[in-house]
Amino acid sequence: MLKITVINIKSPQDSYETELKVNNNQSQEFWIGRASDCTIQFNNLEVSRYHGKIIFDQGSYYFTDEKSTMGSWLNNKKVNVKQKYPLKTGDNLNIANCFMLAISDYDITTQPTRIDTRSRNLPDNSVDPYTPESNPIFNETLQRYFPNSIPMHAYIQITYDALEAYGFEHKNTMGMTTLCRDEITEPFLTEVIRRWGASFNCSSLAGFVMMGKTALAAATDHVPIVDGKRRFAFYAMPHIAISKDGEIGKVYRYGIKKVSHACGALEAIAKELLSGRLKLEMDMQDVEQTIVRQKILSHIYYGDKPDLIEMTKLAAQIIAKDTQNLLSAVDTSIFKYAVMTGIQIHGPMDTTWISPQEFYVVDRDIPENKKDLFVFEDKSTNV
Ligand SMILES: [Zn+2]
Numbered sequence: 001m002l003k004i005t006v007i008n009i010k011s012p013q014d015s016y017e018t019e020l021k022v023n024n025n026q027s028q029e030f031w032i033g034r035a036s037d038c039t040i041q042f043n044n045l046e047v048s049r050y051h052g053k054i055i056f057d058q059g060s061y062y063f064t065d066e067k068s069t070m071g072s073w074l075n076n077k078k079v080n081v082k083q084k085y086p087l088k089t090g091d092n093l094n095i096a097n098c099f100m101l102a103i104s105d106y107d108i109t110t111q112p113t114r115i116d117t118r119s120r121n122l123p124d125n126s127v128d129p130y131t132p133e134s135n136p137i138f139n140e141t142l143q144r145y146f147p148n149s150i151p152m153h154a155y156i157q158i159t160y161d162a163l164e165a166y167g168f169e170h171k172n173t174m175g176m177t178t179l180c181r182d183e184i185t186e187p188f189l190t191e192v193i194r195r196w197g198a199s200f201n202c203s204s205l206a207g208f209v210m211m212g213k214t215a216l217a218a219a220t221d222h223v224p225i226v227d228g229k230r231r232f233a234f235y236a237m238p239h240i241a242i243s244k245d246g247e248i249g250k251v252y253r254y255g256i257k258k259v260s261h262a263c264g265a266l267e268a269i270a271k272e273l274l275s276g277r278l279k280l281e282m283d284m285q286d287v288e289q290t291i292v293r294q295k296i297l298s299h300i301y302y303g304d305k306p307d308l309i310e311m312t313k314l315a316a317q318i319i320a321k322d323t324q325n326l327l328s329a330v331d332t333s334i335f336k337y338a339v340m341t342g343i344q345i346h347g348p349m350d351t352t353w354i355s356p357q358e359f360y361v362v363d364r365d366i367p368e369n370k371k372d373l374f375v376f377e378d379k380s381t382n383v
Contacts, residue, residue, distance in 0.1 A: 001019050001020065001021050001022065002019065002020040002054070002056075002061050002087070002103065003017065003018075003019050003103075003104040004017065004018050004019070004020065004040070004101050004102065004103055004104070005017050005101070005102040005104065005193055005194055005197070006018060006040065006099060006100075006101055007099060007100040007101070007102060007189075007190060007193050008098070008099060009094075009097065009098055009099060009100055009186070010098065012189060012193055012198065012199045012200065012201045013174075013198050013199065013200050013201075013222050014198070015193050015197065015198045015199065016198070017197070018040065020039065020054060020056070020061075022056045025059065027055070027056060027057045027058070028055070028056045029053050029054070029055050029056075030053060030054045030055075030056075031050055031052075031053045032047075032051050032052050032053060032054065032095060032101075033047060033048055033049050033050045033051040033052070033068075034047050034048065034049045034051070035049045035050055038050070039054075040101070042095070042098070042099060044096070044098050044099070046069075046070050046096040046097070046098045047068075047070070047095055047096045047098060047099070048066075048067075048068040048069050048070070048096070050066050051065070051066065051068040051072070051095055051096065052064055052065040052066050052068060052072050052095070053066060054087070055084070060086055060087075061086070061087040061103075062084045062085060062086055062087060063079070063084075063085045063087055063093055064081075064082060064083065064084050064085070065079050065080070065081045065082070065083075066081070066082070067081045067082065068081070068095075068096065069096075070096035070097065070098075071096065071097075072093065072094060072095055072096070073093070073094035073097075074087075074091060074092075074093055074094075075091055075092055075350070076092075076094075076187075076253070076350060087103050088103070089103060089104055090103065090104075090153070091103040092187070092190055100186075100190055102190055102193065102194045104194065129347075129348070129349035129350070129351045130151045130351055134349065135244050135347065135348045135349065135351075137244065137245055137246045138242055138243065138244050138245075138246060138347055138348050140246065141242050141246035141248075142242060142345065142347065142353065145242075145248075145309050146343060146345060146353070146355035148355055148356060148376060148377065149345060149353040149354065149355045150353065150354060150356070150376070151351070151352070151353060151354075152187065152188060152191060152344070152352035152353060152354050153191060155342075155354040155356060156191045156192060156194075156195050157195070158375055158376065159233070159235075159338070159340050159359065159375075160195045160196070162359070162373050162375045163233060163338050163361070166336075166338070166361050166363065166366075166371075167231070167336075168231050168233060168336075168338060168361075170195065170196060170197050171197075171226070172224060172226035172227075172229075172231050173196055173197075173231040173232060173233055174196065174197070174198060174199060174200060174222060174223045174224065174231070174232045174233070175192040175193060175195070175196035175197070175198075175199030175200070175232070175233050175235070176199060176200045176201075176202060176219060176232050176233065176234045176235070177189050177192055177199060177200075177201055177202065177203065177234075177235045177236070178202045178203060178204065178207055178208075178209055178211070178234070178235070178236040178237075178319065178323070179203050179207045179235075179236075179237065179239065179344065180203065180204075180205065180206050180207045180238065180239050180262070180263055180265070181203050181204060181205055182239070182262060182263065182264065184239070184241075184251065184253070184260065184262055184346055185203070185207075185239055185344060187350075187352050188235070188344055188352060189201060189203075192233075192235060196233055198222075200219045200222055200232075202215070202219060204288055205265045205288035205289055205291075205292055206238050206263050206265040206266055206292050206315060207236065207237055207238040207239065207263075207315070207319055207344075208238075208288070208291065208292050208295060208315070208318070208319060208322070209236060209319055209322035209323055209326055210288060210291065211326065212326075213326070213329050216326055216327075216329065216330070220232065220330065220335065223335070225334075229334065229335070229336055230334055230335050230336075231335070231336050231337065232335070232337045232338075233337070233338045233340070234323065234327065234337060234338065234339050234340065235340045235341075236319050236320070236323045236339070236340070236341050237316060237319060237340075237341055237342045237343055237344050237354075238263060238266065238312055238315040238316055238319060238343060238344070239262050239263050239312075239343065239344040239345070239346065240262060240263060240266075240308065240309070240312040240343060240344075240345055240346070241260070241261070241262035241263075241345070241346040241347075242345060242346070242347055243259075243348060244348035244349075248307070248308050248309060249261050249262060249263075249267050249308045251346045251348075252348070253350070262346055263312065263315075265288075265289055265292055266292070266296075266308060266311045266312060266315055267308055267311075268289070269292065269293050269296055269311065270305075270306065270307060270308050270311050272293075273304070273305045273306070274305055278293070278297070279293070292315075295318050295322075296311065296314065296315070296318070299314055299317075299318060300314070312343055313343070316341060316342065316343050316357060319341060320341040320357060320358050323339055323341060324339070327339065327362070330362075332362060332363070332364045332369065333364060336361070336362065336363040336364070336365075337361070337362050337363075338359075338360070338361045338362075339358060339359070339360055339362070340356070340358070340359050341356075341357045341358040341359075342354050342355050342356040342357040342358075343355040343357070356376045358372075359372065359373045359374075359375065359376070360372045360373060361373065
């Protein structure tokens with residue numbers, strides 16, 4: 001049996017889980033597409049009528065794209081049509097850039113399985129990109145600036161495990177994320193959905209908390225009521241890229257020759273400060289960037305020219321404070337929630353790391369209504 005979390009990329013709160021059941025270990029095909037007889041059916045014109053299929057054959061699952069119009073991607077790599085790709089736990093299958101199928105072969109709803117990033121299901125003879133030896137210069141740079149960083153999968157798992165002790169679990173909790181709009185942050189959202197199920201995407205430029213109290217009310221309205229309480233897990237963080245050669249802000253994405261920048265929004269402000277030419281007026285064509293700029297400027301001294309590392313750490317502090325302010329409006333007689341802040345780091349070979357900062361639970365039933373959780377190894381206070 002294959003378990004799949006079907007994620008609507010544009011509307012992650014509509015995500016759901018499904019299982020592909022195989023009869024007597026016989027070979028079987030499960031179609032993905034718009035046609036009504038597809039096993040995984042989408043009402044979206046970007047998806048082809050018979051877009052692709054998952055094949056069960058001799059104990060293994062495979063995916064093939066059946067000449068779809070808009071294409072399919074396996075773990076961010078575009079797949080060739082009519083080619084058979086083996087599927088494994090943790091794979092993300094992107095259908096027409098509209099839907100993500102997150103593959104799990106275990107029963108996540110009853111028994112979350114610990115994902116050990118050191119022994120993930122890697123193909124033979126491939127290197128684990130998360131070991132320091134795989135990317136020594138990157139690793140040195142990561143340790144220098146973000147010494148408490150851990151692989152993103154491990155981070156989400158640790159937060160999930162810690163929150164279980166406070167009554168948060170897949171079945172009763174909604175995930176929420178405030179990340180940068182940049183598509184490079186998508187694996188984080190996918191992982192949150194894989195752990196927590198349907199999630200609310202509150203993304204904005206640079207991951208700043210743009211969502212006001214009205215939008216928060218709409219988001220929390222999706223939170224299920226279980227045992228008279230509504231629970232949500234809120235992840236809020238900016239992002240930064242570090243290349244294989246330790247270049248700050250740069251990432252070379254698989255299959256794209258041109259360098260990408262992260263975070264582009266923060267980098268633009270760093271450049272403006274350096275040049276001394278700041279756009280201070282409200283630009284209605286660029287509202288979010290105007291807000292990010294104003295928030296950054298109100299937190300630095302006149303003449304300061306923070307580099308991208310300093311800027312990202314400052315952004316993380318502002319986001320953490322804004323998150324706390326925003327959520328202070330939440331009615332704790334109904335809601336209990338967890339907040340996780342930090343910095344998301346994009347490394348080489350499509351790796352994602354998290355430098356954790358705050359982690360706390362707000363619940364009326366615990367002393368002082370708030371509990372800070374210390375579950376991450378603190379290697380340094382330099383974060
Ligand atoms: Zn960004």
